[in-house]
Amino acid sequence: MKLVHRNIFKELLSIFGLSVCCLLGLIIMGRMLQLRELFMSQNLGIMDLLQLFIFLCPFFMLLITPIACMLSVFLVFLRMNTDNEAIALKANGVSLYQLLPAPLAFSLLCTVLTFVVSFVGVSWGMDMFKAKIVEYARTRSKLAIQAGVFNRDFPNLTFYAKQVDSEKGEMRFVFVEDRTLKDTSVVIVAPYGRVETNPKEGEVGIVFRNGRIFRQHGDELNILQFGRYKVRLPLGKLLGGFSFDRDKPKEMSFFDLWELYRTPNDRMLHDTNYARKLETEFVKRWALPFGCLILGMFAFPIASVFRGLRQQYGLMLSMGLFLVYYSLFSVGTGLGEAGTLSPYIGLWLPNILFAIIAWVGIYYANMEKTIPLVTLIEHWRAKRAES
Template sequence: MQILQRQIFTELFKLFGLTVSCLLGLILVGRMLQLRSLFLSQDIGFFNILQLFFYLTPFFLLLITPIATMLSVFLTFLRMSTDNELTALKASGVSLYRMLPAPLLFCTLCTLFTLFISVWGLSWGMDMFKTKLYQFARTHSKFALQPGVFNKEFPGITFYAHQVDNEKGELKFAFVRDESIKGTSVVVVAPEAQIKSTPATAKIKITFKNGNIFRQSGDELNILKFGSYAITLDLGKLLGGFNFSEDKAKDMPLSRLSAIRKDHSKAPDRGERFYRKVDTEFFKRISLPVGCLILGIFAIPIACTFRGLKQQYGLLLSMGLFFVYYTMFSVGVSMGESGAIPPEYGLWAPNILFVFVALVGMRYANKERTPTLVHWFMHLRFHKRASA
């Protein structure tokens, strides 16, 4: 039995690694194209984008670990069933229940891994992603002004300086034209200016000294003199409107989500929809890790029921079953955020349904019986083949 459990666990682990690698690879290709188009006008290279993707990995792992767990268990037991290994083991007196320790241990480890990502890894990854994104925008972007060159990286705003010291943030003979307001043009001219950045909010503050403001609206022109005048720019506009300062529920650690649920004063003035998102995100972070265990156990009787199915068809079948689970889960998230139903009902409903099917299916699989619905489906398929 120890050899059997070790072999099952090894096969599960190998399939899990292969599945996670393939899914992450597919996501990587799509995200690389998206991030590359985002930084198309910036001096940010391939390895910088790869680093950003690494910090997004916890977010992707939280979503793909449940399906990777299910696929690993399903394909392992489908292969054992197709190769008649399950039949040989049962003929030797080994029931299906005695084969469960290895998949149960595997699913439990996947659940703990996903829970770790949910509690700590996700918020860490998103914080690091924002930090690195800010650093790249601040140090690698073309907003590092060049002397004597007009800079138009910010939408509707043109910068110019005759002399530039990017290390000290000092500008000489600076010029800024703002056409972001429709029908109005504002030009600021000053002999000197100072650039200061605020990493916490990803803002750039440019302070002009002893200059003039020319404001034109239609045929009207106003000229103002000033001793000191400052404008504040958001680096997120360099990155397709990315908001650095926005505090989203999906980026928060589980501990903060729990604190806000108990006391709304922890996040004041955010509105009822935000608090519903916090509730939904909290239950999402708990139910997804548990889903690894449930989907893994659910895959065992399904694989035994559809014995003889080719692996490519088995892969499509398992993906289809997971699609049902994820559709129910997504509907629960949407209804929870909209307030249609309490989020705990919508997010725990798929787990409750699938654990019920898993327990009933396990009982049938151990007795080598086929549920009536599956038997009817197989009979209908055979009847169509015979009539053809």
């Protein structure tokens, strides 16, 4: 049995790896299309894009791992039933319960992986992604200030610098015309400027030193001297509307969510919609990882029920079953964020429902009996075929 379990576990890992790569590639390609305006403004190479892909992976792995776990278990045991391997094992006195350790250990491994992604991976990936975007915007994008060129890429701002050190972000003899104020013209002249980035806030700021501000409003002209003056550039608007909101619950780590859940901040106390979203995300970070274990055990008996089904149809069936699970999960998420239903009920109900089906399915599959519901469906189909 150790040899059987080892071979099943290896096959589960190989299909899991293939499923994750395919699903991750499809999702990231779709995401990249949504962010095409963001990347069109960047002069990025292949390695730069690869880095950004890696940083986005944890965010999507939270969803991909449960479906990949279910696909792996379903396809492996569907193949074993189709190739009569399961029948041969049963003929030698091996029950379905004795085959359970391999998919159980595999599902637990996927659960642990998803917990790691849920607790720290999501926030780490999004923080690194935003930090890279800010860095590229400062040094490699079309938004980077070039020496001796009037830069008008920033809305209502014109920048000019006689000398620019792109590596250090330093500029000499800087001129800025600010037209952000209505009926007011502001010109900033300084001998020295420096680009400073704040990835968490999504800002690129240009700090001027020892310069002058010429402010004209109508016929009135004011001249101010300063030691330090900063112009902030919101990257979200400059880079295709990309959001740099650091308080988005979906991009927080589990520990940040837990801290806010225990000690609500001012935003949570005054914004009930935000508070509901944060609570729903907190519950989701627990419920979705357990979905790996439950879906893996759910796929185990389902493969026996549909033995003889071709691999391509089995793939479609398993995707359809996961779609049912995820639809219930999405409905629970929406109701939780809207305040209609507690997220503890809405997000755990799909897990409980599929866990019950898995337990009943394993019992009937081990007894080599058909689930009554499946019998009713087959009887209904037979009657329709006769008529």
